[in-house]
Amino acid sequence: xxxxxxxxxxPEGYTDLLGTTALIHVATLGPNGEPQSTPVxxxxxxxxxxxxxxxxxxKYRNVQxxxxxxxxxxxxxxxYRYLEIRGxxxxxxxxxxxxxxxxxxxxxxxxxxxxxHQPGDERVVVYVEPHHTTQMGA
Amino acid sequence: xxxxxxxxxxPEGYTDLLGTTALIHVATLGPNGEPQSTPVxxxxxxxxxxxxxxxxxxKYRNVQxxxxxxxxxxxxxxxYRYLEIRGxxxxxxxxxxxxxxxxxxxxxxxxxxxxxHQPGDERVVVYVEPHHTTQMGA
Numbered sequence: 001x002x003x004x005x006x007x008x009x010x011p012e013g014y015t016d017l018l019g020t021t022a023l024i025h026v027a028t029l030g031p032n033g034e035p036q037s038t039p040v041x042x043x044x045x046x047x048x049x050x051x052x053x054x055x056x057x058x059k060y061r062n063v064q065x066x067x068x069x070x071x072x073x074x075x076x077x078x079x080y081r082y083l084e085i086r087g088x089x090x091x092x093x094x095x096x097x098x099x100x101x102x103x104x105x106x107x108x109x110x111x112x113x114x115x116x117h118q119p120g121d122e123r124v125v126v127y128v129e130p131h132h133t134t135q136m137g138a
Numbered sequence: 139x140x141x142x143x144x145x146x147x148x149p150e151g152y153t154d155l156l157g158t159t160a161l162i163h164v165a166t167l168g169p170n171g172e173p174q175s176t177p178v179x180x181x182x183x184x185x186x187x188x189x190x191x192x193x194x195x196x197k198y199r200n201v202q203x204x205x206x207x208x209x210x211x212x213x214x215x216x217x218y219r220y221l222e223i224r225g226x227x228x229x230x231x232x233x234x235x236x237x238x239x240x241x242x243x244x245x246x247x248x249x250x251x252x253x254x255h256q257p258g259d260e261r262v263v264v265y266v267e268p269h270h271t272t273q274m275g276a
Binding site: 023025026027028029033034035036037038039068069070071072074079082084086108134 | 161163164165166167171172173174175176177206207208209210212217220222224246272
């Protein structure tokens with residue numbers, strides 16, 4: 001499936017949001033089941049929302065403990081249009097050569113390499129499978 | 139406490155974010171403890187983040203069932219600066235005369251009255267007490 005094709009869960013008319021440079025706010029569950037929320041850069045491959053994470057971050061530990069996740073993003077051109085995606089983390093992939101985080105730096109910063117990489121940071125790619133959405137706007 | 143004073147939980151240098159017209163992404167827990175996330179208009183009174191809700195919305199039922207909540211917002215002027223507030227819903231107040239939602243319409247739309255009110259909508263004001271924050275940026 002390419003990014004252009006309609007995904008069965010994403011409502012028609014909202015797929016374009018997944019091609020924007022909006023930040024996506026990621027809600028995960030902390031160690032006591034409490035909600036946590038952080039904005040991140042994201043990519044959409046037509047089947048999964050993907051985002052980068054270092055192994056030391058709490059979000060990484062959260063989704064390993066409980067893969068349930070919610071993502072919300074707002075149209076950068078229209079603050080009254082948003083999409084929420086609820087789903088599950090189905091895969092976490094190592095990013096040893098920083099291919100994914102560098103692609104995100106390209107998308108969001110126009111740079112070939114992610115400029116904030118720290119020696120020792122172990123990066124992964126988190127894959128989210130959409131199960132359900134809510135939305136507002138036309 | 140006024141909105142200008144420093145709050146013990148909000149880090150110095152981030153209070154200004156609470157005066158912006160950013161949307162705040164609200165993470166709550168659904169009926170099975172799963173995360174849900176939605177962007178909303180918000181107000182900061184110096185002690186609580188407040189947002190409007192109708193009684194029929196799932197977020198309203200969520201915070202009555204489990205008051206734990208997380209909020210994240212990004213500086214509209216600087217996408218690399220954000221604040222996450224974790225806390226608890228400590229009060230839900232009726233808004234029978236729509237004073238609060240109208241004040242939000244003033245803040246976000248520059249209008250005296252909220253233009254999307256539907257007859258029968260029962261509005262409440264949700265109060266969030268901050269317990270802990272995470273942040274990025276300077």
